[in-house]
Amino acid sequence: QVQLVESGGGLVQPGGSLRLSCAASGFTFSSYAMSWVRQAPGKGLEWGSAINSGGGSTSYADSVKGRFTISRDNAKNTLYLQMNSLNPEDPAVYYCANWATPGWDPRATTRWSRYDYWGQGTQVTVSS
Numbered sequence: 001q002v003q004l005v006e007s008g009g010g011l012v013q014p015g016g017s018l019r020l021s022c023a024a025s026g027f028t029f030s031s032y033a034m035s036w037v038r039q040a041p042g043k044g045l046e047w048g049s050a051i052n053s054g055g056g057s058t059s060y061a062d063s064v065k066g067r068f069t070i071s072r073d074n075a076k077n078t079l080y081l082q083m084n085s086l087n088p089e090d091p092a093v094y095y096c097a098n099w100a101t102p103g104w105d106p107r108a109t110t111r112w113s114r115y116d117y118w119g120q121g122t123q124v125t126v127s128s
Contacts, residue, residue, distance in 0.1 A: 002026035002117045004096050009122030016086050016126075022079040022096030022119055030054075030074035033099040035115065036081045038092035038124075046092070047109040049081065053102035059109075063089065086126045093121040 008020040022034070035050045049060045049070040058070050069082040079096050097115035099105075108114045 004098065004117055004119035006094060006096055006119040006122040009094060009124045011125045011127060012086055013128050014087055014126055017082070017084045018086065018124060020081040020083065020094055020096075020122060020124075022081075024077045024079065024096075024098070027098070027117075029072075029077040029098075031102060032116075033102060033104040034070075034072060034079045035097050035099065035104065035109065036068075036070060036079075036094060037097055037112075037115075037118075038090075038094045039121075040089075040092040043092075045095075045110070045112060048094075050099075050104040050109065051079070052104065057103070059104070059106065083124070086124070088126055091124055091126045093123050095119050095121045 003025045005023045033052050036048045039045050048064050051058045051070045055072045067085045071080045097118045100116045
């Protein structure tokens with residue numbers, strides 16, 4: 001069955017960095033676009049980034065642009081999120097999710113039903 005398993009979350013000081021991973025199995029990972037989505041305590045889901053199936057095209061929400069980098073290794077069936085300059089607005093549960101297409105729809109990044117599968121999430125905490 002399809003599985004998306006996030007890892008790499010934890011506690012980091014403001015200004016610090018973390019790298020999240022999302023290990024995919026049960027489907028042809030290299031055929032589908034992927035996204036990172038987060039949910040802060042008491043808030044709704046927030047789309048953060050997307051990458052196409054080949055990894056050559058990416059897009060970011062304004063809140064993370066310039067600080068976060070999404071990437072993928074299709075040989076390892078793994079999605080990554082490098083997070084730098086973490087700040088007090090970044091603490092959340094971070095989820096990876098896959099699109100049903102090789103590319104993402106920029107008009108539908110927050111239409112959560114458009115994502116096929118979701119991981120269980122990994123917690124990121126930013127605190128001094």
